[in-house]
Amino acid sequence: MNKTELTEYLVKDKPPDLDFDGNAGMLGSTINITSFENIPGSSVVITQHGRYLPTPEHGHNYYEMMYVYSGSITHYIGDDEVRLGEGSFCLFDQNIRHSIAASGKYDIAVNFIFLKNLFTPDFFTKIEENNLFYDFFTSTLYNRNTFGRYIVVDAKDNTVARDLAAIAMCESFDPDICSKGTLESLIPILLNELFRSWRNKGGRKILSEPDGASNVWRILRYIQTNCATVSLTSTAQRFGYAPNYLGTLLAKTTGQSFTEIRQKACINQATIMLVNSDMPIGEIAQSVGISNVTFFYTLFHRFFDMTPAEYRAKYRSAQ
Numbered sequence: 001m002n003k004t005e006l007t008e009y010l011v012k013d014k015p016p017d018l019d020f021d022g023n024a025g026m027l028g029s030t031i032n033i034t035s036f037e038n039i040p041g042s043s044v045v046i047t048q049h050g051r052y053l054p055t056p057e058h059g060h061n062y063y064e065m066m067y068v069y070s071g072s073i074t075h076y077i078g079d080d081e082v083r084l085g086e087g088s089f090c091l092f093d094q095n096i097r098h099s100i101a102a103s104g105k106y107d108i109a110v111n112f113i114f115l116k117n118l119f120t121p122d123f124f125t126k127i128e129e130n131n132l133f134y135d136f137f138t139s140t141l142y143n144r145n146t147f148g149r150y151i152v153v154d155a156k157d158n159t160v161a162r163d164l165a166a167i168a169m170c171e172s173f174d175p176d177i178c179s180k181g182t183l184e185s186l187i188p189i190l191l192n193e194l195f196r197s198w199r200n201k202g203g204r205k206i207l208s209e210p211d212g213a214s215n216v217w218r219i220l221r222y223i224q225t226n227c228a229t230v231s232l233t234s235t236a237q238r239f240g241y242a243p244n245y246l247g248t249l250l251a252k253t254t255g256q257s258f259t260e261i262r263q264k265a266c267i268n269q270a271t272i273m274l275v276n277s278d279m280p281i282g283e284i285a286q287s288v289g290i291s292n293v294t295f296f297y298t299l300f301h302r303f304f305d306m307t308p309a310e311y312r313a314k315y316r317s318a319q
Helices: 003-011 121-126 133-140 159-173 179-200 213-225 232-239 243-254 258-276 281-287 293-304 308-317
Strands: 044-048 055-058 063-070 072-077 080-085 088-092 098-100 108-114 150-154
Touching: 003 108, 003 159, 044 159, 044 179, 063 072, 063 080, 080 088, 080 150, 108 159, 121 133, 121 179, 121 213, 133 179, 150 179, 159 179, 213 232, 213 243, 213 258, 232 243, 232 258, 243 258, 258 281, 258 293, 258 308, 281 293, 281 308, 293 308
Parallel strands: none
Antiparallel strands: 044 108, 055 098, 063 088, 063 108, 072 080, 072 098, 088 150
């Protein structure tokens, strides 16, 4: 799919624009918010916003970023009326309540759905200088007291951001080999371009962080990189925390204990070695810091519902 084909695809009437008889604007007055959490392996989902009828007030348990491809879209967020013109992006916090006015045939908007498994240490490394979106996600991802925020960025004149959004839509609407990885790689780049637009138009830092949140993703990256040897005590010493405080901070911010975070990092490191080396499984377990091979098998099966040997056979054959 190229840009011309993308425009034709977006303009064409299709569900949720049409009812089952093909009549524009006959969907009724209620909506069913789809949960995307159960799509296997998904971290980014892109959908086209329905036209012709208003969208009633609703919320969802994921981040949503609307991009207005052409025309305009009006949101009602609490007492705020937010009109998004062509080239505008609006990122909504989880569970924010909002409604959307009816739109016309050429008022085309696309929703970028960001699920929680997008937010890995590697993702945050890519946007760590982006103090708009970095702070937004780190302060809202697990802190339920901050729900209700949104960010609007006018990127009409940022051709790079708009081209990146178009490429992401093509990868989603007309997927090919490597589309999933390409899409996940594009999102941090797009967010960085949007930050540049926001900053160049006089944007100021508008979010505050919960205590300690600014370090959490650096700590997670450190655990991921050094999973074979790290401990809660050694990590706390490196980042200047008491061990008990660090354990509480990680649990509060990520919903996982230090041990759970480290074990997941070890198993992820093991998957790389399984696919890209001929090392015996016992040696791989030792090299990622799990000395008990039986426990390694148990842990691996818990994460992937298969044995290490089955994982190696499956993903080597896919290469």
